[in-house]
Amino acid sequence: MMEAAEPMALATHTCRLCQAPLEHLVVDLGTSPLCESxxxxxxxxxxxxxxSLRAYACERCFLVQV
Structure with a gap:
């Protein structure tokens, strides 16, 4: 049985791995509709x-995230 999905964060300004502030924009792909909606x-x-679809890189742990 599948469980309900967790709500998506609309705006995260910290790294998901180390919680450092995300300040380095790698690529801005503009806006996009949700996939398979x-x-x-x-x-x-x-x-x-x-x-908005923007990829940021963490300057502390180098994780690239959307």
């Missing part, structure tokens, strides 16, 4: 939510 036919004319 299908729009119902009734919602074709409505807006689709887009999220």
């Amino acid at each position: 299908y729009v119902a036919p009734a919602d074709y004319d409505g807006p689709e939510p887009f999220w």
Whole structure:
């Protein structure tokens, strides 16, 4: 049986590994809709939510994260 997913963090400004501040932007890929989120036919004319897709590198542990 699958459990409910944890809510996603909308904005994380610290490293997930070492909790250092994330200040080094590696690449900004703009905005993108969620993957595999299908729009119902009734919602074709409505807006689709887009999220920013930016990869940051931690200067302390070198982890690159979105």
